[in-house]
Amino acid sequence: MSGSANRLQLLSVMSFFINTLKNILHTMLQLLWFGKKTITNSLNIYIKTSGGNTLSVDLDPSWDIKNVKEIVAPKLGLEPEEVKIIFAGKELGDSITIAECDLGEQSILHAVKIKTKTKLPDISTDTIDEIEEQNTRPLCGTLNDAMFSSEDSTRNSSTTSGSDLDVSGNSNLRVHFFVFCPTCKTLKSGKIRVRCNFCNSGAFTVHSDPQNWHDVLEPKQITGLCENNPELCANILNNREPTFAEFYFKCSEHISLGEKDEAVPLYLIRPNLKDVPCLACADVSDPVFVFPCSEGHVTCLDCFRQYCVTKLTERQFWQHPEYGYTLACPAGCSDSFIKEIHHFRLLTEAQYGQYQRFGTEEFVLRSGGVLCPQPGCGMGILADPECTKITCINGCGYVFCRLCLQGYHIGECQTAEGDININNEGCLYNVDPTRAAEARWDEASKVTIKVLTKPCPKCRTPTERDGGCMHMVCTRAGCQFHWCWVCQTAWTRECMGSHWFG
């Protein structure tokens, strides 16, 4: 009896202890959880001062710029009213909250001491006042509205303003700029930033918003004021020309690695605000690729990749004198070449590697060079046009004849049948077996190419005829020579009459 009573007592004491422990743990957990919450909500931001110092501060996204000034001013030895905060080409107004500015972790704000306005060069004080009053919205917001027609701007502003611009990142947000990020090595959403085109300082305010991509991509379109050292930048330029804004882009999906961490704007990739269907698959997707033709033909990104791969395997990219190895609109519009070839970064690493290789080869051939014919080499060689003996100096070291692309020889080039069985005498002994195996493989592929192909009479690109008539058109984009498979010369009326179909 007593034993069971004792046990009951013991149990009640134990449960009391367990309960208190539970409570303590619970409050501790709550405290911890609460502490954690405040940490995830804060944003670590760098503030660059006009003196060149960088401060690291933790900011709450719900704070406004006035709060920021109150934190920063004492560190500069100034009053909050004496400081202005500049970000992405705009002075930020006191009432704007951090969340509205589209700041990423470790973004850089610029704090500048307000100077007496009479000292500012050339620009009258009232214009400055006007600008300061108007341009208190961050640039990322104003550019969006300016870039699209009025019907779209309502959709834009609804996403850029308000609480859904949370730092934690809302995936439903419409992305406005797309970049190729060299760090992430892929297509990412980007953010626009501004600096002085002269001293590269980010403490720069623009006089007007860029209205379109032209204003952003072309240099010297938008004037502004370098707040870093206005006298210096203006004086060195001798007041001959105003200071211009230089726009650049950053990846918004990884923490900034400093000022040099830039990304290439892929400006032909745009949000599909108008729900335009893809010209190839007729699907409406977002974002889309808008070709730079007057019609602005649209494809989805998958079809763009497909288009590139098709053109690449057919070697139908075009060597543009200014832009490089590129493509035009698939609908065949004139004057529609893609200028920013980083758009081809949408391809996989392997495909992009092939793109680069083909591009280089095409460049060498266009420049009057030759490609080393040794299998697995293909080194581009730019040699004297009269020279027929070519040595692959930086590549495999093969010495070959420029005209027939066979091993170098004296006298006339041998005909197709004669020269396959050379080099098989006199060295039956003393041969390294592995080297012999390699050589046979090379010979075998040479034989295959010889049997199945004929060289284009103009550029000597080996060409396979897999059916159809004898009228050949060289598949190399830069050549496109019309030739006859039978005669191996230019295609003529006579070829058409006598042996068009064999």
Add this chain to the structure above:
Amino acid sequence: MQRQRLSRELAKMRNTPPQGICVFPKDDNLSSLEVKIVGPDDTPYKNGVFTLEVLVPERYPFVPPSIKFITKVYHPNIDDNGRICLDLIKMPPAGRWKPTIGVEGLLIAVRMLLETPNPEDPLMADIAEEFKNHKDDYVRKAKMYTEKYAC
């Protein structure tokens, strides 16, 4: 993905059929289609129903579909094996294919070719010769082929 575009095109052709052209998918993944083209009036192909085979490649619409006549046709631009000489059905640089053309556009062009042969770019040199110089013979033979194979 590419099949999506094709199924849209086929749906459109079902709802608003182009004149004298019928398309039937031959398999579920739409890689091959059977086409019936009615010979246009005022041509020797009148009253004939011609069967064509359309093979749609994986990379359609960046690569054109291949089209050939299954029914024998007496025509300067169509050979004995049903191959058609038309720049629209070939990839650039040799041809003028564009992803915006589509199967319907191509079939309309083929039917147009029945109406207006192009003897300047012939596939059958002797028929082209006949078309230019002995039109009556050409019309008679083409009619005979149509009656024999396409009716």
